Amino acid sequence: MSNFDDLFKKYKEITGLPDEEILKLIESKKKDLGYLVNDDVALRLVAKENAINLYDSSPEKPSLKIDDLVPGLSNVSLKAKISRIGDLREFKKKDGGLGKVLRVRIADDTGICNLVLWDEKTELISGIYEGCNIAITAAYTKTGLNGLEVHIGQKGKLEVLPEFSNPIKGRIMRVFDPIDFITSDGRRGRVVAFVVKCEKQQKVLVWNPSDQLLSKLKAGAAVEIFGGMTKKDFNGETELHINNENGVRIDLDDVNELHERRVTRLFEIKDEDPDLVVEGIIENDPDLATTQAGKQYCRILLRDQETVIPVVFWNDKAVKIKQSARPGMVLRIDGCSARYGPNGLELSVNRWSKIKLG
Structure with missing residues (x-):
């Protein structure tokens, strides 16, 4: 029962009031609310105030x-x-x-x-x-x-x-490094991303995750994801954004061991190769600079046996490399891409790339 005529008839059957009296009650309620509600809503409010259930097929209140x-x-x-x-x-x-x-x-x-x-x-x-x-x-x-x-x-x-x-159920395939940022009103924030394999692979972003959630994000773990909103990234790929981590439930008692992603040798890299895993020795002291647009970047040389290739880091990752990297250290990058720059072929590290210094 949902339309006004049915509700009116039900109210009349329960109360025994004549039509004119019920209409007066409806008009009075509309007047009390500045005529901002229609007859249907006014009648439901009158019924509720008088503890009259117009929906006797269900124990719920209207x-x-x-x-x-x-x-x-x-x-x-x-x-x-x-x-x-x-x-x-x-x-x-x-x-x-x-x-x-x-x-x-x-x-x-x-x-x-x-x-x-x-x-x-x-x-x-x-x-x-x-x-x-x-x-x-x-x-x-x-x-x-x-x-x-x-x-x-x-x-x-x-x-x-x-x-x-209708949750998404799957297994975490990859976890990216968290990214810290400052909002336009000066507040600090953080976002972490991971990839879930369900019917298809889905990138998930959790905004302002707790340290507890970050400690649970492990590749191979079973996960259920409730709610969230989908958005397109710069490449047109669908991302699932979660603004409250209560919608992410990870089962650390159900973790499968995953095969590590293949490391691409530097001599194998070609222009526009995406989503590479590379590993090598840092050849030089990192150089931190700023573009005219105000973006920080850092450039190093990475050696893999006889092959040397420049690697460019941006923003927070540029700062991290400048602070932590030294010549002779082993560097592993999971999730970089190849492109031709001003000085030839180079690797570009994006915001989701995972960096490990050894």
């Missing part, structure tokens, strides 16, 4: 849609999908205590809005991940800085609807 919501509603039930989980922020309250607030972006087939959790209610987000479907009860609505917000009340609940979950 669930509103995001498009139904207006400021000033109370005891709201809502089903939605989590599209983004923000950062937990702490602040000092007027009484000197420590407060917490967490904003979550939620969506359904009618719209999007923010879900706001305060203090101990922020713990409700534990085990929740982007892309999962949730059920919210005992919430209220108000106008926030960015429009309509849904707040969970003292008796409110937030639960995952597991029947809608």
Whole structure:
């Protein structure tokens, strides 16, 4: 039962009120809310306030849609999908205590809005991940800085609807080095990437991973990934972005030993060879420089028996090589590419390349 006529008929059967009286209740509720809701929503709110269940085929309370919501509603039930989980922020309250607030972006087939959790209610987000479907009860609505917000009340609940979950299950094939960065507002961040083999190979990026998650990322381990959002990288390849690591579940009791990727000898390298693994001896002291665009780079010479080839590192990896590399050290690079530069064939180390100095 979902349309207004069916709901109206059901309300009349339960209450025994005449049509005119029910219409007055609906009009009164619409007036109370500034005529921001339609007849259908007003009738459902009237029924809820009078503890009348119009959905007797299910024990659930009527669930509103995001498009139904207006400021000033109370005891709201809502089903939605989590599209983004923000950062937990702490602040000092007027009484000197420590407060917490967490904003979550939620969506359904009618719209999007923010879900706001305060203090101990922020713990409700534990085990929740982007892309999962949730059920919210005992919430209220108000106008926030960015429009309509849904707040969970003292008796409110937030639960995952597991029947809608469709995780990616596979095995970690490769793990890349984490990348540290600074956001436009000056905050420090980190991202780590790994490749999962399921029906096909999928690159996964986890933003701001904990040290605990980083320690679990091991090639060969079984993994389940819930939620996330897909984006295209610069080469048009699909990446799965995870903004909350609760959506990544790694089983370290189920780890397969994987064959190491083949090391390409330097004399075998040709122009435009992608995703190479190379190993050699560093021939010179690393030289750190900056381009006119402000990007840092570092160039070294790598020797493999009789073959020597220049290797170029960029940004954070350039700094790492400058600080740590010395002539005579063994260097292994997993994930570099070959190209012709101003001085002939050279290797380029990208942001996801894994570097090991020995």
